[in-house]
Amino acid sequence: MTDSAKDRPVADLSFREASVELEGIVRDLEGGTLELEESLARYARGVELLKSLRERLAKAEQQVQVLLDESDGATEVQDTAAAPASIDGVR
Numbered sequence: 001m002t003d004s005a006k007d008r009p010v011a012d013l014s015f016r017e018a019s020v021e022l023e024g025i026v027r028d029l030e031g032g033t034l035e036l037e038e039s040l041a042r043y044a045r046g047v048e049l050l051k052s053l054r055e056r057l058a059k060a061e062q063q064v065q066v067l068l069d070e071s072d073g074a075t076e077v078q079d080t081a082a083a084p085a086s087i088d089g090v091r
Contacts, residue, residue: 006045010052022049 010018025046028034034042 010048013049013052015053015056018049018053022046022053025049 006021013021025042028042029039029046
């Protein structure tokens with residue numbers, strides 16, 4: 001990821017961009033080569049990215065649930081195993 005992408009506000013990043021940046025931050029922090037100040041700055045950015053990603057994911061899950069609820073109400077399931085009320089007009 002370019003330095004300019006790292007400087008962009010989190011809200012301006014796509015979900016994928018934020019996720020990729022967060023993965024890079026985790027790698028950098030696990031590498032242990034950053035100075036303390038840089039580690040703290042990267043950690044803070046990671047927390048911001050993680051919060052945004054979780055919020056976006058929760059919103060997407062809500063949208064999927066709404067769509068599922070709407071589709072459940074729109075389709076009626078017919079019970080094809082039940083005996084018919086009449087056979088060839090004979091009751």
